[in-house]
Amino acid sequence: MTTSAEPINMEFCRDAAETRSHAARLLPSLKPGTIIRLHGPLGAGKSEWVRGLASALGIQGEIPSPTFTLCQPLLGGKLPLEHWDLYRLEKARDWEALGWPECLITPGLVAVEWPDRYPGQWPESAIDLEIEPQKDGTRLIRRFQK
Template identity: 45%
Template structure:
């Protein structure tokens, strides 16, 4: 499914809608160039989850955990890592729900993952003309029906 986004506010709004409908254990794999809107979308997801703390890109910290919303949000950024470094992080502990409370896992620069979860929503953001964006949502063994009702 492709969605045309007129500006950053539309990207934020899409994220809010997603955050309101995502269920525990949802993994969102985000791809797109620098500035394409990945962090903005995650900020919207956080708002949709009821998180009031400012959501910032974890480019240097790698992982930010927000636990005060409807569900926890685990926001990861793999921009500065090589695949072998990512593998050493054992990120599956976030989506398997063994060590962490099941929540929403949002991973920026997901193309750097050497492995993927069994179920996830792939989100690809691209630039359009005059500041517009296009987002493509592709589910992989992921029930997108509840998400589709709010988009």
């Protein structure tokens, strides 16, 4: 993620449970239709953060990473949640096959891992979370919003 903006919030999380808890604390500020763009290297905790959001929404069951399915719709909670992983998408025809960005219009929430893979424009209302693993094993989560 490249931005010159200052984060509006920063928090250190000691482990996966605190990463999930961070998502739960953010939920009350999220409106239906919000897109959360998750930035960070492989293994940073992006999918773990989405698991926390799903749990806070009341979505039960296993929450797998959508690395190979691209999109994992998660239903049964207060709001529907779509979990996208764009890591494997590279070519324009990949985006056309998905019907992107129209597929992002939802009455629920959308969490997108690897959003920098999408070459187009994102809505102004999108929220950026950068998850940065630290040398001591903690994760620094920064929140950016226009």
